[in-house]
Amino acid sequence: MIPAAASHHLVEEPAQAAPAIELKNVSFRYPGAETDSLRDVSLTVQRGEFVAIIGTNGSGKSTLCKCLNGLIPHYYVGDLTGCLHIAGLHAAEESVASLSRKVAYVFQDFENQLVRPTVYDEAIFAPLNFGYADYRSRGERALALLDLTRLKERWIWQLSGGQKHLTALAGTLSLDPDIIIVDEPVAQLDPYHARLIYDKLKELNERHGKTIIVIEHHTEFIADYCSKVVLMDQGTLRWMKPVQEALSAVEELTSLQILPPQVTRAAYAADPSRALYPITLEEGEAYFREVARSVSLPGQSATIRSDAEVSAKKEGLIEIRHVSYAYKTVAKERHPVIRSADLHLYEGDRVAIVGNNGAGKSTLLKLISGLKKPEGGLLTVCGRETARTSPEKLADFVAYIHQNPEEMFIEDTVRKDVEYFLKARHQLNDSSFIDEVISRLRLQDLQQRDGRLLSGGQQRRATLAIGLAMRPTVMLLDEPTASLDAASRRELGEMMKELQDRVKLTVIATHDMQLVAEWANRVIVLYEGAIAMDTNPETLFSEPALLRQAGLVAPQMTELSHRLALSPPALTVSRFLERMGIGPISHKEGRWTDGSHEANPAG
Amino acid sequence: MEAMKRTLLDKINVENVKLELMRTAFGRQSTLLGRLDPRILIIWYSIFAVMPWFIHEEAVLFGLLLPMILFTLSSKVSPLVLIIMAIGLLSELAYILIASFLFGGSMEGIWALLTLTLKILIISLASIAVFSSMDPEKLSDALLSLGMPAQFSFGVSYGYRTLPILIEEYHNLIHSYRLRGRAPEADSWLRWRSLLYMAKISVIAFYPLILNTAKRTRTTVEALEVRGFTYSLVNKEAKRLKLAYLRVSWRDYVFLAVSAIYMAALFWTAHAIFPL
Structure with missing residues (x-):
């Protein structure tokens, strides 16, 4: 019934020839701004295309999208020049209301887009506002399109991040728009849910003829789903190219801090003279099979090291014995999160706790920090039993960095936040220590600003500084790379390596398998609250079945290694090239090959 | 006696208060x-x-x-x-x-x-x-039906939606204060120092909460605009449809x-x- 309705909709649209979006020489300046945010942008998007917009922060991506749904110039009144045709409408003469019926927009911080208490209310909100008598069936159709019907009665706060994103999408789909714009879908979601969103967008694109535009940093998703790529730079549109051609511009993209997919970078490093490179895993596999034929593949080298033996000699810092924890739900039920976990963590460990949403990663960190007390078993941190120690006391040894940086900013400047811990303990005798921490995390210019007003990457750096200034023995970080763009993620990876001489033990909970591959020397896989595996990254990525079960997506290089039967798999681009016997890598490329020389687990 | 005092004090923590609030607001009961x-x-x-x-x-x-x-x-x-x-x-x-x-x-x-x-x-x-x-949703619709401005009645139901977010964030902010602050050392008579300390952070935690909320509002306001909320304020048909179920x-x-x-x-x- 649903596809029928959609195809009917397609037939009804008469002028197939008219493009979905046509911009001619569009410039825009926010009121009071010194410079134009968009400069002379001309862009044509045909109906049914799946376009990615890429560019660094501040390149004008979001401003461009706000021109498409009418927020500019009808809500943000500024200087708009040029000619905009959107879904056959002359945008300057339309209102936000009429444009938003044609153009759906899912915000990057989609949680704040949800304004109603339940999923169903959210789906019918927009059609109800526009006074459509069939608002109920519109809402239900949108929910059915995204397989959300079974969640209809749920409260928004009961949903996972991925379900919230789908609900936000359903809320806009109920207006049956021609164009769907999604701002950075992957940034806030774990890899599994990100793929789910993209599969839905693909279905909407292919089966229902919607034009899709995504703002995206993750080029591996662009390669898998998009047909065209628009590159924005400092308010101008540099080019619009078919996806393979676009992502093969490795040098240009890397100079703008955009990382092409790992397979593309590997192929480029192997042969920088080609015009087109493989961009997906499948293409990469075919490409490197060809390469492998010409060079002799090295034998099954490198045995897997076990770090457990090395660790045994070191000082034990965290001891977890049969620890269990359950939280109470609103329905007065107990929901077990951690089931009888046993774990010993030692000095020098760089531990990554991985697992899908709800596996208990954050809870485990909160148990170690003393914010939550174990309900069974024994948990000692630096010789202190957490059940008998207040979080304030444990803070002398443990620093805990929240997933959401905004929840770490309790003062009005970054510097005051960094000083807070020592001040509270009357230990702030000389400010040179604080100065050193600030300069180490390159916050000198930002230290007098409010942490809430910084960009994502800067906020992460500020929270790391807050943690370091506590002079902790153990540092706990919850999802440190979530919602960061590629450049900030790299930067954070470097910062994490800096921590090693300051902190005896670092534990992170993360979905970011690239970070795991590059940084960790110990990986704990949580599955439904139990420790499914305690190992090192190489062993983890050698077990595709376990990865899938735990809802993890290995780095592309690892997948490629499996397909080419390299065992153990390479975790980074440069290791992969080494293993393939390709190289030496050009100096320029070396910058972008994930720094595997530092990332190799000690040994 | 001491044990009883402890369990009672342990029960009155942010976690349980949070749960009770959520139950009061969202426990759907007929x-x-x-x-x-x-x-x-x-x-x-x-x-x-x-x-x-x-x-x-x-x-x-x-x-x-x-x-x-x-x-x-x-x-x-x-x-x-x-x-x-x-x-x-x-x-x-x-x-x-x-x-x-x-x-x-x-x-x-x-x-x-x-x-x-x-x-x-x-x-x-x-x-x-x-x-x-x-149900706050019904309260909101009733107020609209009784002639209150739509912005006001929407505010009631939006408050209902944001309550869980605010509670969660407030809880995490309290955590931030506790993880970086210092609790009073000696356990004084009736733990009044500890109580004073907790009372103090539970008040000052509202400041960052308010600032964070103000920052988030920008997306919400844009989303409301795009999703036709402003349009519905002047549209009689939208109001009639919305209230049609009240009998x-x-x-x-x-x-x-x-x-x-x-x-x-x-x-x-x-x-x-x-x-x-």
């Missing part, structure tokens, strides 16, 4: 008052919240208290709310006794103040019963009739037994 039309309930409430102020006969007031207690029990009100009310009531009684003792007041003064307390109790119970059994049924008439008969009977009995 109650006697919840089945009524929200507009009728609001009108009923506004009569019964004002009326006690004009009644002087204690017998009538006690007669009013009885149904209010029944309504409160039938609304399955969270113990947290009742405890807070009980604390308020007990401290009020204590203050009345002390005040009348200090100022050499007679029993008559105490009696008058007790009557006042009784009135407050009736109104509090009525409020608790009505608002905990009414006054026989149940509502019966409820109003029974209330009126009960009041009349109460006054009649009171006058018959205690004539003026």
